[in-house]
Amino acid sequence: MFVSWAMLRHVGATPIVRATVLMPFVGYLIVFNAQIGQWLSLIPDLDTSTANSKPLTYLNGQLRLILIYYALVLLGLGTAVYQIYCPGIIKSASNASDFTQEQLADLSDSRVLVAGEAIRTHRNLNHASAQSRVATLLSELNLTDEHLGSPAIFQKAISNSLRSQRVTLFDTLYCLENWNRRWARTAVSFLYAAGFTVLLLPTLDIFQATFRIALSYVWENS
Template sequence: MISVVPKWSDLRLVGNSKVVKLTIFMPFVGYLILFNNEIINYFELSKSALGFDPSITESISFSRLYQLYFGLMIVGIASTLFSIFCPPIVKANNDEYSYYEKELFSMTTKRIAQISDSLAELVTEDKKSELKSLTDSYNSAFRDANQLKYSGNVTESEVQSVAEKYKKEAIADILKLEWSFRIESMPKLRTAIVMLYGAGFFILLYPSANVFFRVCSVVWGKF
């Protein structure tokens, strides 16, 4: 069954946005929106500057402030959850290929062991067996290359390059397995974040669209 919940790599497009990240600070700056006299005066001036009926602008001004505040708060909560729980390798890389390029040529035996130990505690038994097989392939790369030499398939000078090739293939498969697991981890949390983003953006966008159509109706009525 294919999951319809966006993966962490999909949520990254929103969660890593600099604009969306700023909503994390919304609880600390909320008073600037709700309790700032300058903003209230701005709305009072807007009524006169635009020449609209005060009864119309009065009904939309302050309720929009509250909607803006709560919309940003909800998006901020979603952004905070994303920032805390999104796997670091997803936050730090645009896609799996960026991750491969970054790790492939700087991988060490210690790093391989760290990845394997970390994943072994989380993945299913099938994936655990696959991970062990890949780790064994990495560790036995030089021995396997030597066996090819003894069978006459490679020369002495080619053993090292063949061993490196085997290691890189094993590393690529391990990284692929790790990336695949990380982007699909914590499905319930990903669902909650998607719902919060959806609710927050709806609250932010719906009033704007509503105001736009109401203002257009007023302007259109003057012609």
């Protein structure tokens, strides 16, 4: 899946989308609440047909409300998967540069060793987007792929690394985590895409209706 966790973070980390995680549990209270349905009928004439005219909308008020409900449920499910499976590194920093700067600002040998071990044992080492970063790190440390299977040698090289090499270290770790758990990224991407698509239907319906009203008003007064 070509969508990374950092890309999904632009949606999943926003307060409005995060709030949709409650929709699968409380959304039905909104759908079956007559008062809310009445509040959403801001312009009743949009859905009303007469002897001389048809309704301006293609969707009635109740159907629009149901579509909004299902859209928010899909977004809520996507957000739940995002919150559970998105790596903490990605949640804490929007890009590799910010993450690296945060780590270097409070650097310790133990943090460097933990990052190095996380890279050495990472399940995503063979991902196409991470291979070049890993190769660059190994080259800077004068190591080869074979040394990834030698904890003592790899950790010694990490312990003796220079600051510039540690920048590469944290950048590599961020990249590996950014493309981790492909199935979860795919699920979140699908749920977000489906949710926003369904949400677009009632939005476009109201837009075209109000646009026709405005166009008719301009035509009658021109």
